[in-house]
Amino acid sequence: MDSMLLDIEKLNVTIDTAAGPLKAVQNVSLRVAKGETFCIVGESGCGKSITALSLMGLMPKRAKRRAERMMFDGTDMTTLGESGMRRLRGNRISMIFQEPMTSLNPVFTIGQQLTDVMRAHSRVSLAEARERAAFLLNKVGITNARERLGQFPHELSGGLRQRVMIAMALMCSPDLMIADEPTTALDVTIQAELLRLLRDLQQEFEMGLVLITHDLGIVSRIADRIAVMYAGQIVEDGTADEIFGNPLHPYTQGLIACIPSPDHPRMQHLPSIPGTVPPLIGGLKGCHFRERCPYAMPSCMEEIELKGHEAAHRYRCILPAQTSAAHAKMAQGEQVHA
Amino acid sequence: MLQYTLRRLASAVILMLFVSFVAFALVFTAGDPAASIAGEGGTAADAERIRSVYGFDRPLVLQYASWLGRVLQGDLGQSIYFNQPVTSILIERFQATMLLGVLALCFALLLAIPLGIAAGRWPNSIVDRVALLFAVVGQAMPTFWFALLLIILFSVTFPILPTSGGETWRHMILPTIVLGYFAAPAIMRLTRSGMIAALETDFIRTARAMGIPSSKILSSYALRNALLPVVSLAAAQFGFMLAGSVVVESVFAIHGAGRLVWESILRSDLPTIQALVLCFSMFYVVLTLVADIINAWLDPRIRDA
Structure with missing residues (x-):
């Protein structure tokens, strides 16, 4: 496991709320290899973003992080402290966010914000930093890069701002980029372009990419490995082929069934998973998904561990793999014939 | 621009x-x-x-x-009471008032902005509590009373500063503190709330995610956004300090424009009153203009609006 870029074992994040502690992330373990694309999938409110923020040490003030192991490229992040984490952030691990309209500082030029990132981590002249910024703006598909450096965020469209964010994240050639719903707020056509751009850049810069999304369509196009999160837990993880070809957790099966497909008959209700993510205050017992699960049974009240082979495919359900696989076939059959 | x-x-x-x-x-x-x-x-x-x-x-x-x-042409008429050109009286009186106003504004800003930043950075901390106490006291205490307290303390009990007059810089210390302390709480509270709001924005999260040092985030990335409303308020406060320094000028016996307003009203010196009203309103117009220009320089979105 030495070649792992990111190695997280049993990450827990608890947020103090007026109604009691909220277990936003529970025993999440994930490993990302160098140059790999790792997708975290799930509905809103299931703990994806808070997982990403806590990897960066950027949790909200009232959140507490606990983990058995948090290694980044051989460095133990739990012992780093704020100044050590600051040196990693933007330098070796960078992050882009969902809201391109508000993620850039409105009162500074693009050039200033890009060069500040580089100058926060290395002793380079302003001219060198501007050179790098122009090069990267060009790289992310922005024309007239040099003129753009003098522009302010409000002069750019949402798509352009997200490109600027990507360029900013690349300023120090990070080893890992975390992208939290990077295309959700954008037009569909721009989504596809940006996704392609991210994939190309990832290959060119040999970065690990952690992509957080609720959109399985995106995941199917880009992921090497996938973790499906539900109510603060990973309910299934494995290679992209395994997750899409042989989904074993009823939640994953439900998510996949919800992807609209062209052969889907028109004017028919799109499939959906009934119910919503349960509130996480106070902690849930047993399988978190059982209230929405079509196959729930009394023994689902027990605590369930991830089972299966770690490198290939694991899932958190009491059903044997064969039964689950049969369910998955049935679900797919239903979708086609209904 | x-x-x-x-x-x-x-x-x-x-x-x-x-x-x-x-x-x-x-x-x-x-x-x-x-x-x-x-x-x-x-x-x-x-x-x-x-x-x-x-x-x-x-x-x-x-x-x-x-x-x-x-x-x-600079002719504001003839003062009925002094039987002198109003212009020359005003120039003389405004020198003292301007000096006092500028000093008080600087004092207020130097006191309020660092305190506001600290209070906004650590809300509900001990720093924040102290700043709040300071603000409440400053807003609740009448200026004339605070002025008298300072005179008793620094001119009577410990005679290190003069009680009144405006001849030397030592005469200006107490009036500056009184007038500045009066203006500081509002500036401080606005800086604090601006900092709290700015520090919660997405772009500050971005800056942190990019490893920008927290000192720079505080002093530049957040502060510049937090200061926009503070500039407008400080301009209005400055105008108020110029026009509203009557009490302070009276207590410290400074021959300033604030006192002239009061005296001229008592004397029904119409040309002088008229000139003073004109001057003070012009100050407000100029101050608002300056505040707007500073804000446009701070925030590019205003420039393009």
Whole structure:
């Protein structure tokens, strides 16, 4: 496991709320290899973003992080402290966010914000930093890069701002980029372009990419490995082929069934998973998904561990793999014939 | 930026013209100016003579035009009480008031902004509590009382500073503190709330995710956004300190413009009152203009609006 870029074992994040502690992330373990694309999938409110923020040490003030192991490229992040984490952030691990309209500082030029990132981590002249910024703006598909450096965020469209964010994240050639719903707020056509751009850049810069999304369509196009999160837990993880070809957790099966497909008959209700993510205050017992699960049974009240082979495919359900696989076939059959 | 400045300048000129008319017309709303100049013992004939000497019998618009023409040449008329040109009296009095106002503003900003940043950075901490206490005391305490307390402490109990007058820099210390402390709480509270709001924004999260040092995030990335409303408030406070320094000037016996307002009203010195009203309103127009230009420099979105 030495070649792992990111190695997280049993990450827990608890947020103090007026109604009691909220277990936003529970025993999440994930490993990302160098140059790999790792997708975290799930509905809103299931703990994806808070997982990403806590990897960066950027949790909200009232959140507490606990983990058995948090290694980044051989460095133990739990012992780093704020100044050590600051040196990693933007330098070796960078992050882009969902809201391109508000993620850039409105009162500074693009050039200033890009060069500040580089100058926060290395002793380079302003001219060198501007050179790098122009090069990267060009790289992310922005024309007239040099003129753009003098522009302010409000002069750019949402798509352009997200490109600027990507360029900013690349300023120090990070080893890992975390992208939290990077295309959700954008037009569909721009989504596809940006996704392609991210994939190309990832290959060119040999970065690990952690992509957080609720959109399985995106995941199917880009992921090497996938973790499906539900109510603060990973309910299934494995290679992209395994997750899409042989989904074993009823939640994953439900998510996949919800992807609209062209052969889907028109004017028919799109499939959906009934119910919503349960509130996480106070902690849930047993399988978190059982209230929405079509196959729930009394023994689902027990605590369930991830089972299966770690490198290939694991899932958190009491059903044997064969039964689950049969369910998955049935679900797919239903979708086609209904 | 230049375009924005010119546009703001043009609207400021229009505003000034309007304000000048109001200042001019004010004299006529208070009653018959000729009668009040003639005084209680004046006869109808006296008033009639004054009316023709001062030109009160001409149409209002004509009077305004000729008055404005003289004002533009720096002639604000003749003080009835001092029997001197109002312009020279005002220049003398405004020197003291301006000096006091600028010193008090600097004092207020130097006190309020660092305190506001610290309170906004650590809300509900001990720093924040102390800052809040300081603000509440500053806002609740009448200036004249605070001024007297300081005089008792620093001029009587420990005689290190003069009690009154405005001759040397040592005379200015206590008035500066009193006037500045009065303006500081509002600036401090606004800086604090601005910092709290700014520190919660997405772009500060971005800056942190990019490893920008927290000192830079605080002093530059967040502060510049937090200061926008503070600039407007500080400008208004400055105007208020100039016009509202009557109490402080009286307590410390400084011969400033604030005191002149009060004295002139008591003396019914109409030309002087009119000139003072005009000057103070012009200050407000200029200060608002300056605040807008500073804000446009701080925030590019204002420039392009």
